Amino acid sequence: MSSYTPAEMMTATAAAELGDGEVVFVGIGLPNLACNLARATHAPNLVLIYESGAVGAVPERLPVSIGDPALVTGSLMVCSMADVFQCFLQNGRIEVGFLGGAQVDRFGNINTTVIGSYDRPSVRLPGSGGAAEIAIHARRTLVISRLNPRAFPAQVDFITSPGHVARGGTRRELGMPGAGPVKVITDKAILEADPDGELALAALYPGVRVDEVKAGVGWPLRVRAQLGCIDPPSTEA
Amino acid sequence: MSSYTPAEMMTATAAAELGDGEVVFVGIGLPNLACNLARATHAPNLVLIYESGAVGAVPERLPVSIGDPALVTGSLMVCSMADVFQCFLQNGRIEVGFLGGAQVDRFGNINTTVIGSYDRPSVRLPGSGGAAEIAIHARRTLVISRLNPRAFPAQVDFITSPGHVARGGTRRELGMPGAGPVKVITDKAILEADPDGELALAALYPGVRVDEVKAGVGWPLRVRAQLGCIDPPSTEA
């Protein structure tokens, strides 16, 4: 049996994607854990920015929301949300953004708005928050989601956050500054976009079989010829 | 002989135009003196705002510039210049603005840019600063200038701050929010705009004759049937 949980594996994998000194737009939960892990290991100078306006946060407790007071106390800067979105995000100052959602499709589009139709949804989700603009402006994004066919349909019911091929065309055709989801980090494997923007299986976690991953998405998943293998998280840190 | 100078008369006249509790966009020099006089007499709750960002300033010394540190110390608020122009001025929160300049014409247009042509000026003046937007957005403006034909031509060489009939039409036709120059306060008399926007002699200072005022402007000056007379400044305050 493995001595780590899928959540730990996802956290470690996300952390490994963060370079020292990078400016990261952080959400709560797993992305926050990944950033703390990265700061504690290979990226001590990672700069955490929260859409709430806290810049260079060093929370002394696990923040329970992106507006937690612990993100403010001891931070480098607190700015208005107008500055967060205009001077940091739209300005291109955010290197990495984390995204997740109820649905992720074959082109990396994300839905956090509605299941079903917009006017008569079967499930009303919270909506975009800052996700739409993070998906558009962050230099690159990391998508984190557990594999299962409902969470990975061929097409999302509603595009809240555009992926590689979104409503109306590709990112370049639509003039999106950021590179989009460079990696989709799941609980079993890593998906990456092929040149045409479609997600493909790129790397497996230890002991995971290809068919397990294929069974977790709602479309015939491409599998790369050279499959990477992700190391299990080290026990230190 | 009068026991007061023209400057004192202009200051007292300007001060009398300010209502208690009004928000005033202040310049240095005479407008600053007028505001201090008003606060010391009938308008203790006058709120002074400087384009530098000081709000509710209570300078302990006569400010030598609109960015004097004495305007900041003890003020109610310091805001960025983006907020000064967007949230205060363009937002319509400024009731009175003071303007002056090298040239004031028969429609209350003001020139602080160039004497002569723009490309080959005989005298290059400082330019607009905040004057253009103050003239456009302040609910009303007070123009302060000493009478002489060079300072009051029929037409200014360059419209820096629009009056009642400016380049392209009237204030209403051009969609200007503010009422424009309600009074032109000179060293001899007060000029006010007729319904068609042309300035007319409205009130005389004590002991001043109509022909003295007419001699001070570069166009045939209209004289109102009912001429007001301005009281001399009181010696207290």
Add this chain to the structure above:
Amino acid sequence: MRDAIARHVHDGDTVVIEGFTHLICFAAGHEIIRQRRRDLVLCRLTPDLVYDQMIEAGCARKLVFSWAGNPGAGSLHAFRRAAEGKGAGRLELEEYSHFGMVARFCAGSARLPFWPLRDYMGTDLPAANPLIRRVTCPFTGEELAAVPALNPDVTIVHAQRADAEGNTQIWGLLGVQKEAAFASKRVIVVVEELVDETVVRADPNRTAIPGTIVDAVVVEPWGAHPSYAQGHYDRDNAFYVAWEDISRDPAKLRRYLDEYVHGVADRAEYVARSGGLEHLRAGERLAAGVNYGY
């Protein structure tokens, strides 16, 4: 608070109670519910528990928002029932992203009819909201997104302190309170502490909202609970977590409103009814002052 809401919040008004996680004025929301205001257009980036309560109480005709969840704890079930057509009344929705809502307040505070932003390409949001439009740059010819100004009838801002004239100082997260206040026809400031004008004048760079745009100042300690006030009290996360269970069941939610909103006369009674909130009182992390001399 009773008088301020009675005077400045009317049926049918467009109402903003802002504050991003920090300084959300539940005290004002509860008073609006007690006074049974109806047909309100409620605007906030994050409706949060305060609007979930107002929706269940029947105050809202329409919701203008960008993220309708229970931060870190689950769903806003009164909102979801209404949005999923399972609620009692109808609730009209007008939806943006956070940046879109911030931009609407920026336009409102600058009294411009619109605000440009580079956003929404590739998303389904413009299809869901016809008020997300496009504007062409007169220099580059580039097409950008544009959202309309939001100019509320009344904006309610909670803050750490203000003087009697409403000169208001905020520290910690600033959200969009300044922009919302300048965009609004009327402004109510609710503070933890009323201070002398000299306290404000001693540190003018901390002033977020000038008294010149404020119509009423209300002193209401603990007025932001269960959200928080930096330097005064922490967020009551246990309550946010408990809300998932309370709001999921309309009967339970009604009982909560009967007990903690209609069942109390004012904030002081609410605090007492909550069994006191001292366990949330903030610790000390004092910043040093700076020199304004010259």
Add this chain to the structure above:
Amino acid sequence: MRDAIARHVHDGDTVVIEGFTHLICFAAGHEIIRQRRRDLVLCRLTPDLVYDQMIEAGCARKLVFSWAGNPGAGSLHAFRRAAEGKGAGRLELEEYSHFGMVARFCAGSARLPFWPLRDYMGTDLPAANPLIRRVTCPFTGEELAAVPALNPDVTIVHAQRADAEGNTQIWGLLGVQKEAAFASKRVIVVVEELVDETVVRADPNRTAIPGTIVDAVVVEPWGAHPSYAQGHYDRDNAFYVAWEDISRDPAKLRRYLDEYVHGVADRAEYVARSGGLEHLRAGERLAAGVNYGY
């Protein structure tokens, strides 16, 4: 300072030394003159004495501005000679109002190609500057003014304090420094005092510029003289008054530059040459700190 200017300011660059009356970095202007930079596009709302000196020194190809006077003391005669065709070299002018310049920095800081404002109707400024254009509101159809983004190659900001990473805190007048810094490709921060990161972190709401956008931090006490630094030293008004006489006579102005700019190796020598500036040292008007606890 020598290295920062050598590394980040090149011939032909678009250079911004901002600061509205407050915190104008003369130390950087003098170093640029000493290093004999040429063909610079100098941008500032108020060129002030610092750009008058750089114009006379032959650093400038073009001036982008909105008010070119000597605040409270007269004219900028080097600027006037150039503008009136009486100067040695040619100087191209690009002129706005203050609001227009502020809007250009706002657009630059938001990386938008333009910024909308309600301004310039009835004035001759659009005729004098073809970059003042119009944009149509997609909601009301109303025509507004528009100015293009200003994105300098380098912006130099003077401040009271920063840490080694460039996290910069400013109090007193803020001008457009934050917007100019975010709009710029490179940013140099010059401070009166280098402080430990813990000082910045103790009061994060005071931070105006984050270290993440700063390329160089220079410690230069008295670096803003003859302008001022709130809490450090007062404005040297006597020098501003004296400038009227110095700048009116090109020979006198050259002598000034030879003695106080070319004639000194650095800011310390400038202060000594000026006979010490202790008489301008600020008095104490300390603000109390606030509590960031939770």
